[in-house]
Amino acid sequence: MAEAEKSKLSVEKKLLAGLVVSILLSTTLIVLASSSKETVFSPYVRDADGAYQYQQLTKMRDSLGDGDGYDIYNTMSTPMLVNDWQDPHRTMLIITAPEKPFDAAEASAIHDFVTEKGGKVILAASSTNAQRVAEEFGVLFFDAPVSDSKWFYEVANEVGEREPPQETRLWSVASVSEDIDSMDEASLRTPCTEELVANAQTENCRMPVLFHSPTAIQVLDIEDDSREVNVLASASDQAFVARSGFDINNVANPKTGKTDLIVRIDYPGIEAYDKVSDKDIDKIDVTGSIVFVSDHSVLANHLWDEADADLTGKQQCGSDLYQENGHTCWSTDPSGLVSAQGDTKWSGNQLYFRALIRDMMEFDNEELSTTVTRYNDEFNIVFDESRHVSSAVTQPFTEAIGAVVLLTSDTYLKWLIILNLFALLAIAIMVVPEKENWRHVFDLTRFRERPTKIDSSLYQVRVREAFLSKVRQFNDLTRDEFVRKTPAEIMQMVREPRLVELVSSARSYSNEELREIIPIVRRWGN
Numbered sequence: 001m002a003e004a005e006k007s008k009l010s011v012e013k014k015l016l017a018g019l020v021v022s023i024l025l026s027t028t029l030i031v032l033a034s035s036s037k038e039t040v041f042s043p044y045v046r047d048a049d050g051a052y053q054y055q056q057l058t059k060m061r062d063s064l065g066d067g068d069g070y071d072i073y074n075t076m077s078t079p080m081l082v083n084d085w086q087d088p089h090r091t092m093l094i095i096t097a098p099e100k101p102f103d104a105a106e107a108s109a110i111h112d113f114v115t116e117k118g119g120k121v122i123l124a125a126s127s128t129n130a131q132r133v134a135e136e137f138g139v140l141f142f143d144a145p146v147s148d149s150k151w152f153y154e155v156a157n158e159v160g161e162r163e164p165p166q167e168t169r170l171w172s173v174a175s176v177s178e179d180i181d182s183m184d185e186a187s188l189r190t191p192c193t194e195e196l197v198a199n200a201q202t203e204n205c206r207m208p209v210l211f212h213s214p215t216a217i218q219v220l221d222i223e224d225d226s227r228e229v230n231v232l233a234s235a236s237d238q239a240f241v242a243r244s245g246f247d248i249n250n251v252a253n254p255k256t257g258k259t260d261l262i263v264r265i266d267y268p269g270i271e272a273y274d275k276v277s278d279k280d281i282d283k284i285d286v287t288g289s290i291v292f293v294s295d296h297s298v299l300a301n302h303l304w305d306e307a308d309a310d311l312t313g314k315q316q317c318g319s320d321l322y323q324e325n326g327h328t329c330w331s332t333d334p335s336g337l338v339s340a341q342g343d344t345k346w347s348g349n350q351l352y353f354r355a356l357i358r359d360m361m362e363f364d365n366e367e368l369s370t371t372v373t374r375y376n377d378e379f380n381i382v383f384d385e386s387r388h389v390s391s392a393v394t395q396p397f398t399e400a401i402g403a404v405v406l407l408t409s410d411t412y413l414k415w416l417i418i419l420n421l422f423a424l425l426a427i428a429i430m431v432v433p434e435k436e437n438w439r440h441v442f443d444l445t446r447f448r449e450r451p452t453k454i455d456s457s458l459y460q461v462r463v464r465e466a467f468l469s470k471v472r473q474f475n476d477l478t479r480d481e482f483v484r485k486t487p488a489e490i491m492q493m494v495r496e497p498r499l500v501e502l503v504s505s506a507r508s509y510s511n512e513e514l515r516e517i518i519p520i521v522r523r524w525g526n
Helices: 002-035 050-055 058-067 079-084 104-115 128-136 185-189 194-198 306-311 320-324 350-360 395-407 411-430 456-474 479-483 487-494 497-504 511-523
Strands: 071-075 091-096 120-124 139-147 171-174 207-210 215-219 228-234 260-275 281-293 380-384
Touching: 058 071, 058 350, 058 380, 079 091, 079 104, 104 120, 104 128, 104 260, 104 281, 120 128, 120 350, 128 139, 139 260, 171 228, 171 260, 194 350, 207 350, 215 260, 281 350, 456 479, 456 487, 456 497, 456 511, 487 497, 497 511
Parallel strands: 071 380, 091 120, 091 380, 120 281
Antiparallel strands: 139 215, 171 207, 228 260, 260 281
16 A cells, blocks of 8 residues: 555656646747747837837827726737627727738628627728728728828938938828818818817817828728718828839839728717616617728837837928928928918827727717716727737647637636636646555456346347437437338338348348348448
């Protein structure tokens, strides 16, 4: 017994050591696999090396969360869960820089989230990775950047010298909710000041927005009376899609006629349930909204925050670089803003997108209780981090967590599943069956004994019953239905002469005959 106890403890220790080693090895592999890939466009990375910090979304998250007071969340598994979220009509999903395309199920889920649940979405991308979602809404993403020799902004280096001009770094003047083609001249030239944004009075004004390297987007001509389409920003009349170099005369570089940069699609009149008073919940009408932005960098720190933009050399309209190089800015172009109508200074892209997000939410819904519309923390903003590409080593772990999340959208239940998995693993390791201290001895006197030996007289009966059971299952009949069948009907089902004889005849078969019949039974019906 002492040897058995010693052996048992030894196995437990070995298994426990194996668990610890596997955890350490897995952690090391994940760290090594992730060390070569810098995370960008994340709302949580605050200490990235060098210029990578300017490509994060942390300033946006801080502005919307700590500044405006929205409830901030993130999803790392899949957008397929959007329709399971609580209060979808008060929730906005922000998808920035998708590094991998959406599949059909994810695109359909986002479409249902907007058109059936009244959800809000901002999808910012400069590639066709967003195309599957865009197709659901009748929008086309082009596969190359836009070049615009008229509306591009100047950038200076650390010593104030002009950097080589890039006609893919565009500026535009965007409205919040109105189609720029339907706005009157006064509204087009009026800047949305910080005061107007603070008071949510942004219907008849526009704001400058800077793009890093946008592609073009285009609204397709489809019949859909349920939607309201508004182009909020576009490039100048000299813009083209630079598919093959930057020569405007190259036939491979198409001019789209009107190069859209920001498109908003609203779906009003969607029914949802929410508070209509302090205590009552009733059906209300909400509006689902999705905004397509042709460049993911518009939300990054170096364009979102004015201070970061200044550090990275972005020039305001007052810079001499515009006049010295003979091109216009948003406050000097004939299609831009008029400074006499208000402050035309660009305050970072955050002023525009904070106004856009507030306008898309249900703050102005008169059917909704003021106990909801009065407070920003009643509205949710979710950053989608599931579109980033994982390494080959980390992918299994990401998919495993995604599978757990797909099982439930409840936070507590999700962690309960994960903890249960660890608990089962611990039980399997720690609980080792105790073996008795015994020796296996063969008793030759009982070698031929077989307590459950089948009676040879029942061989034919068992073969016949097995075959009839196969006939019943092959014809998809219940036991009662099969019992009600006449012998003639059963013979018609069988057809095989030798098997018909087995079923209908009362004669006794020898073991040799049964051995010949059994292969025929097995082949029947195949």
